[in-house]
Amino acid sequence: MQRPPFLSLAAKFADPVPPATFPQAVLRWRNQRWAGAVGLGGLTEAAWLDHFARFTPLPGNLPQPLAMRYHGHQFGTYNPDLGDGRGFLFAQLRDPAGRLLDLGTKGSGQTPWSRAGDGRLTLKGGVREILAATYLEALGVNTSKAFSLAETGEALQRNDEPSPARGSVLVRLSHSHVRFGTFQRCAYLEDRAAMADLVNYCVAEFHPSAEDPDMARKTCALLEQVAIATGKMIGQWMAAGFVHGVMNTDNFNITGETFDFGPWRFLAQSDPNFTAAYFDQNGLYRFGRQPVQGAWALQQLASALLLLADAENLAAALVPYEAAYRDSFAAHTHALLGLAPLGDAAQDIGFLQAFYGWMTDSGAGWPQTFFDWFAGAASERRAAASPQAALYAHPSFEPVRAGLMARTPLRPERLTSPYFQRAAPVSLVIEEVESLWAPIAERDDWSAFDAKTAHLEEARLAWAL
Structure with missing residues (x-):
């Protein structure tokens, strides 16, 4: 890529900062799919850590990290004392469509905007962002991507996590960091x-x-x-x-x-x-x-x-x-259900009201309901075998069922994917996040985390939104 476009604005909107020096760099996550999309898929692990844990500049890119300046309303109160306090803009890249993408960090050290913070990120915080961003992408939500996570060998003190907490540095890929x-x-x-x-x-x-x-x-x-x-x-x-x-x-x-x-x-x-x-x-x-x-x-x-x-x-x-x-x-509701909307605004709004009203009143599981009724009529037999089958048999569900049956399934062949052969959908409620973290914290066992991210990728491929 030619000169990173943000360099022309840097003097007015950012401060050059040095990255923190960490005791170690252990690669815990590498988004190989997106690395390939932005031309970095061929990096060796050593080169990857050099760029995304030690922050040696990418060739021909930003010569020095830039901590962005900004203000903001925080819970309704204006705060003029903000900025990137534990992150910076590291590089700008282009995807195959020519879109400008930013590589930004979290946990990369103190900046002029750190205030009383140490500029660091806990490993658990990095794991949580990987999970959320990966699930959102699988669901077809416009989201930043977790790009890299390295453990740094630091012990951090935190009020909201058991301390000392393991340190990490995260790199995220975003379509603009302009807030x-x-x-x-x-x-x-x-x-x-x-x-x-x-x-x-x-x-x-x-x-x-x-x-x-x-x-x-x-x-x-x-x-x-x-x-x-x-x-x-x-x-x-x-x-x-x-x-x-x-x-x-x-x-x-x-x-x-x-x-x-x-x-x-x-x-x-x-x-x-x-x-x-x-x-x-x-x-x-x-x-x-x-x-x-x-x-x-x-x-x-x-x-x-x-x-x-x-x-x-x-x-x-x-x-x-x-x-x-x-x-x-x-x-997006129709897409997540694998259905074509009717195209009549009043009828489609009526269906949404019935569907979400029933979801709220019945206490049905959010991921389970979308999983059970993907492709509507094509999933009647699947839904009848669901753990929630009794809820679907209740008279209160009939308006929802009628709406599902009235809509045409979109590419129902997706039901043959491995994801829909499973007994349960992928989900990411807080109890699951904690259960994924426990073996990492206790035994440095990443197998449950790896299994969850593989399930999320399976879901992404199946939904193909």
């Missing part, structure tokens, strides 16, 4: 020139359809594209039963990609009031509130962009969010 909070920082500093540079970069690299010679129109067009991308992402979250946990504005990026998820959860059963973060005592980011919170975050982005455009046009640019969310939720 809503990056724009908020420009607005806070009233730096119109920097804001214009940022808009130009985001349009050129991520939303070229927003290009316009007029800066105000370009800004509004960019906001509209970000609103649509964000709506699509949250619609996917809701169909997947994913709870992000910390929907602060510095945890949203401009390509509508799931990233920087910390205390995430996947629902075991439908519960609109389920909250992922133990410190979210008021349920601000609870599952059922995620679409509202996405809209609120976009409103903060629009407020920041008042430096370049007027309020009325920026407000108009936010209007497509709701339809993007609604359409994505409907489309």
Whole structure:
């Protein structure tokens, strides 16, 4: 790749930082599929660790890591004292389609934005991100990818994990690390020139359809594209039963990609009031509130962009969010069920209301229900043999059954895949995560983790969303 595009902005938006020096580097995870997609699949293990644990620059790429500067609303309170406190932008790459991708880190050492933090990541935290990102990708959700995880040989002190905790450094592959909070920082500093540079970069690299010679129109067009991308992402979250946990504005990026998820959860059963973060005592980011919170975050982005455009046009640019969310939720629910929507908006909405209403009222297992009824009518016999068969026999399920039967299965031959020959679906509720971690912590036994990631890959291939 030619000169990394972000270098032209680096002086205004980032600080060069040295990576931490770790006592050791033991490779625990390598995303070979994505490594191949970005031209790094041929690296030896030694070269891999050199780049992704010791952070020797990739040839012709960023000469030094860059810690990004940004602000953000954290649980509704504006914080101007943020930035990459334990991570940095390490490199920029292109995928086969020409998309610009960023390699960023987590746990790579202290930066000017670390505040009181040690800049490190626990091994358990790295394992959790691999699992969540891999499951989200399998479910067809737009997400960052866990790219590499190396154990560092450090013993870390943490309040929310048994200490000392094993240290690690994670590398993630993302389609942009530009956050809503990056724009908020420009607005806070009233730096119109920097804001214009940022808009130009985001349009050129991520939303070229927003290009316009007029800066105000370009800004509004960019906001509209970000609103649509964000709506699509949250619609996917809701169909997947994913709870992000910390929907602060510095945890949203401009390509509508799931990233920087910390205390995430996947629902075991439908519960609109389920909250992922133990410190979210008021349920601000609870599952059922995620679409509202996405809209609120976009409103903060629009407020920041008042430096370049007027309020009325920026407000108009936010209007497509709701339809993007609604359409994505409907489309992704049907996709996860392996069914074609009827194409009649009223009937499709009615089906969603019946389906999710029944899920909430019955207490049915979220992953099990989607697994049992994949391809609708083609799975009637499978569903009859499910552990939840009694729930499907109850009269309350009849409206859902009618909706499933009315829809055409999409590629029902997928039911012959090894994934659908299993007795149970892949799932990732918190109890499973803990059970996967226990043998690693106690005996350095990664076999259960390896089996889970293999099951997730099997599911990804079967769904082929």
